[in-house]
Amino acid sequence: MTTDIRLVVLDMAGTTVADDGLVERAFQAAADALGVEAGSAEHQRMLEHVRLTMGESKITVFRHLFGTEERAQLANAAFEGAYHDLVDGGLCAPLPGAAEAIEGLRSSGRKVVLTTGFSRATQDRILNALGWQDIADLTLCPADAGRGRPYPDMVLAALLRTQTDSVRQIAVAGDTGYDMLTGTRSGASVVAGVLTGAHAEERLRADGATHVLASIADLPGVLGL
Structure with a gap:
């Protein structure tokens, strides 16, 4: 259990949002x-x-x-x-427990930032389709930060924009090896892979996962909620 986390950076497709191909x-x-x-x-x-x-x-x-x-x-x-x-066409849906996990994290005083490898136009399309325009403190795409994954730019941009004090107060969660590399390269204390998306546990651990979870719904428990 890790409790001194102030900022949680979450991937979208495959992590909080169903991809389904x-x-x-x-x-x-x-x-x-x-x-x-x-x-x-x-x-x-x-x-x-x-x-x-x-x-x-x-x-x-x-x-x-x-x-x-x-x-x-x-x-x-x-x-x-x-x-x-x-x-x-309606083929975009939240993964089970994702909205509740985000709401729980924010209610506990953590900042939550949603990131993506998509463009801003596509990210906004997804957020609007889900009614998630205000679900997070901030949303970031690669163009907002400089470089996309596997570089640490989006996580570090999230730290700066939320005025988080230290990289050690960050948790990163995603479904791909690139999410894990982004988390480890940013210095995040928690780098959680979830098994609801693109890559299996072996790839997630090889790329630096500190935790591998069945879904994002399990992340609040890891952070002491």
Whole structure:
């Protein structure tokens, strides 16, 4: 049990928000827009990279996959359009216990910040669909902080903007290895992996998880609530 935590930085898709394959479905639209044939060896290679880098800034992923900035921007635009359509179609839901965990953490006096690898437009689309505009103290995307995961920028931006005194007063939680790297690189005392999203326990622990939880609903207990 860890009690001296003042700031809790939570990932969204796969951690507090159900993904249910939406990222992969939206990636298919991006691949189609760039002429990558579904089922081809090239498509499979790209999809595997998307899976391995879940949690990373999506434009960074597309820059790696498609080579030029123009192609990456085209892919990103197609991805965002497809993801927004899925969200608008009602395929976006909170994970069980997520809202209650956030509310409990804030009621206990902790600051809660929601982070994402998506753009601000996509993050806001999700927050609006869930009615979560005011659920957290702050929301951050990679463009708000400098770099996305696996760099520590969003966690450190959260510390600065909430005026938290020390990195040792931070807990970070997410469903990907990149979330764990972000937490460890920021100096957070608690780096909790959850098993409701992209990566399994082995990957989460390899990338620095101090705790592995069945879901975000278990995090308040780890923090002494």
